[in-house]
Amino acid sequence: MSAHHRSSRYGRYTGGPDPLAPPVDLAEALDAIAEDVMAGYSPRHALQEFLRRGGRDREGLDDLAGRVQQRRRDLLSRHRLDGTLSEVRKLLDTAVLEERKQLARDAMMDNTDRAFREMQLQNLPSSTAAAVNELASYDWQSSTAREAYERIKDLLGREVLDQRFAGMKQALENATDEDREAVRGMLRDLNELLDKHRRGEDTDEDFQKFMSQHGSVFPENPESVEELIDALAQRAAAAQRFLQSMSQEQRDELMRLSAQAFGSPELMAQLDQLDSSLRALRPGEDWTGSERFEGQEGLGLGDGTGVLQDVAELDELAEQLSQSANGSRLDDLDLDALARQLGQNAVVSARALADIERSMQDSGYLRRGADGDLRLSPQAMRRLGKSLLRDTAKQLSGRQGRRDTRVAGAAGDQTGSSREWQFGDAEPWDVTRTLTNAIRRTMADGGDPSRGLRLGPGDIEVAETEARTQAAVALLVDVSFSMAAEGRWVPMKRTALALHQLVSTRFRGDRLQLITFGRYAQSMDIGDLTALPALREQGTNLHHGLLLANRFFRRHPSMQHVLLVVTDGEPTAHLLSDGESLFSWPPDPETIRVTVAELDRLGRAGTQATFFRLGDDPGLARFVQKMVRRIDGRIVAPEPGDLGAAVVGEYLRAHFHGTYDDIDWGS
Template sequence: MAPRFTYSRWDGTQRGFDLDADLLFDQLTDELLYHGDVNAALRRMMQEGMRDADGNPLDGLRDMLDRLRQERQDRLERHDLGGVYDEISRELDDIVDEERHAIENAVRAAETSGDERRSEAARNTAAERNMRLDMMPSDLAGKVRELGSYDFESAEAQQRFEQMMDRLRDQLMQQAVDQLSDGMQNMSPQDMQRMKDMLAALNEMLEKHQRGEDPGFEQFMDEFGDFFPENPESVEELLEQMARRMAAMQAMLNSMTPEQRAQMQQLAEQLMEDMDLQWQMDQLGSNLQQMFPQMNWGQSYDFEGQDPMGMAQAMQAMADLGDLDQLEHLLQNATNPGALAEADMDRVRDLLGDDAARALERLSQLTKMLEEAGLIENKEGRLELTPRGLRAIGSNALRDLFTKLTKDHVGQHELHQHGQGHERTYQTKPYEFGDPFQLDLHRTIRNALRRAGAGTPVELQPDDFEIERTEHLTRSSTVLMLDLSMSMPMRDNFLPAKKVAMALHHLISSQFPRDYLGLVGFSETARVITAEQLPEVSWDFVYGTNMHHGFTLARQLLAKQTGAKQIIMITDGEPTAHITPHGDVYFNYPPVRETVEATLREVVRCTREQIRINTFVLDATSALTAFIERLTQINGGRAFYTTNEALGDYVLVDFLEHRRRMTRRRAG
């Protein structure tokens, strides 16, 4: 069945494909080149963020953590936790005032009845009740305890007190056992007993889990699943939910003043007067603290605002702050994009907004998008570039450099020289004396028909002949010598140099496939680098710039090649190391005569083998300039003194000019 699509008019609110693997990989190119490690580059992008297809920024973890911390600080500066205590105290005071008013009304009604005995009894009862109210303790728990045994005159006041106690009891129980359903609002004795049975079964299940035994989670959920509407799928998920809420309750107590905390704890004891229930709750809290120590049960918050919070609002605020802490912990400890998928995106959206959730969701998909696009792959737990990824990096590097060249008005770099040879250009020309007779039969016959008209036989004349154009075949063999000493990253030269290496490799492999490109990295010693290794190459944490060894390896590589041979060397330092006749590495700074002479002897060998050395010098000093002048005088190559910003311009333009000169000489 053919797929069906539905289209609607753009109204400015719909989102398109704001990020794809190619766009993402474009933004990763510099990081991949600099770090030489897919994992490190992805971690960096996670921290710094990225841009969507429209160029709009998507926050990284650094910005997200700043926003998270600011959100937490705003909440602390806005609210006053003392409102929990004050709300209950004010409501109790209102209940007492309503009771006093009812006592006065009862005395007034008795006195207006004209019955002296009734009036006297009413005054005595009023005096006794007022005395109990006057003697009521000032602390919160004391008020609750006294009113719990008080004989109310006002039925309305008594009802308000009982409702308040039920509400507070429900709120405490809700936090303790993750109870969110309406079934707990007015617990009957049977409900209370079932609650205790659930807690006892929960503690038993938790202890079995800690001992490594089968906790019987399925049986527990069959019997008590209605207590947990979030439908946890495992005992670990269930216990973590409960631990998070109990930790939030503990954080609220920790954040109170000592006086407020004592009052709330006593109030809890008053509300949870059932000793068995209290014991089960204490046992559950102890077990959860041992099982989830990372919940930071000692966490407290310094509320500095003026907006008082009630009990329910305070508990929600603590849950929000706890979730912010958990999210902060997740973001700080995420070592790869996949770890971010553990975040509850709906919760992130509630806490930090849609933009933060969208950015975090995109960050969590980085690895998956690149793997599905075939740009990276997981090899034994380590992310590595695929062959397609290697080509993409080189293509991106070359594009970036040529884009800069275009902006600098250097011009196009395509070759237009034509002549005799073996490579077809798929263009034709009229035959001239001396041309190879590679006849284009189709165009030749068309010319004859155009001249003589239709009909057979077709008679050909020399002016009808049209031959294929050919391009001269030229082969260039190049070795790129890349300085990997510590001075390169210290002076911000490493990334531009490595980008040039990747761009040059891609240019040769894609545009000049018959050419040869070898790669040699040099620092204290030199080593041959394969194309597959190039993206992962990084600088060496050693001292020394061993051009002597680098020229030796480059010369050995070019000895096996044909065509015009050249070495392109990118460096920012003098030769400070060489290989001794015994095969040891000798290093000294400033350079000693032995090192300079060993290096120049290798330059002489390259010159004898007709290898041209072109040097691109970054951050040239007078001593480095003097050495490069001696090198070029011996070899006949050229030296370019440039900056890391213009390095790519110089290298690519010089390489292409070298190819043009080769083509012209061959044509001549």
């Protein structure tokens, strides 16, 4: 073996896109979005709803937003704001106690001096800030007491700095006078840089020089003066909100105590100048807000400011997760903030949702229309139609009689002959002859078939089938508001989409016309019908729908005419000679007369008609019964969930003349 070898080291995955994650499965998202679109939502709204709900095994935006709000509540319910005041009080009590002990032990002290000192300690103000300020010039006899008092000034200095610069409290622990002077120098340089920036006189060299000298103070590692200002302003605004969240008494105490920070009034003057500059440079930050803290865990000034920064970050995440702003996209979600607040699992969920949002458009399932809004693309419609047709076939084969529908081969019985494939053919391939053609072509081209075959369109032969009558099919669907109100809106659309898929893929020689009828009737393509919202419009104008169906059939005189009518109410409107629609409830006799007359014309032309009666309206039942007797039609009364199978089954029955008579259609 070679003396040199490579070794591999493996560690825990620490963030970023998972390289082993499977590609996003859009099937569940598309099905859910399509269901909402068919219920009347816009595709954009439907996509947002799916992202909010999430999938079967995936958190949605609402789940993430709920976790954000819970963390916010936890922060506020866990803490209180008097941590610094309590710590200062403890140090003050320690200093006073130790001084009294020293006075009691010191036998050499003049009794008058001792009495004066004891009286001074006894009569300290109850206010912590006033007591600390009153003892500023006190000549401590106890070194332990003096040390405790000096720690008050040191603590206050570190806390007020920690409010503006995260980590200063720890960094300046046990700091020397030189360390404190370095901080004051940093503040002078910072205020000078910000003042130049406000006047527009700073340069990139000024920023780089400042960072080279003081960069260790800024863990955010800003790369420009704007990023530096952003970080400082967010922290300073959080400090202001922390103070605003205190009671007036607590706030007054801290303001008076701040004068003792490091025993240096200059420090507070520099910090005041810094706050003033940041307010001017970032007025959009929340400088006046407040929160209500209700917990028992005391917070110091620095830690409390950090909690308020967390609260602000959580509020920003909540806004991003709501996706309420115009043009909002999940790609804009701050994943670093999400990881800080909720952990990497939340980031994984957010990335998956963003991938779905992006992939729905990149894959072509959603497309922007002429109006700029999203729409289901033809590709999405085909995929949905395929899924719905598959579900319909299962329903057909599962009905009483249990006949296998075999829609893939429904073009007719095979004759035993074959012919060259042509575009649009739906007949099954003749595999033997197709492979023989490919072998012959490969050998003629000098190739070796044993090394593999590549099929070409010219190799394919399809099995010839017996001739089948082509059909012109008019599917009339009721779009009066009762269809939506009674839960029949989505089943109606699913039915139209399944039938459209069947005709466009299995029976390409047929022609399908989708016609909606409410107050008026109109012909629609499948995309418009799928996206059609429910309108609160009265009127069931079957007369107008039959007029459009008759016009469609006249364009295809040589085809078999098949009329399929889906409705849940008897006719209540008809078209007048001037093109207006007359609505009347109860139905006007003229409405019934003209509707029957138009149906009679269809019957005389040999149209095969089937009425799909939804619901239990007695008036509709009587009307439909009379209609089918006049034209020798059929009635099917399915449940809404069975409507698709019923309509497709009737379409197939019209083609194959009784093949499906033994199936129970619910009539």
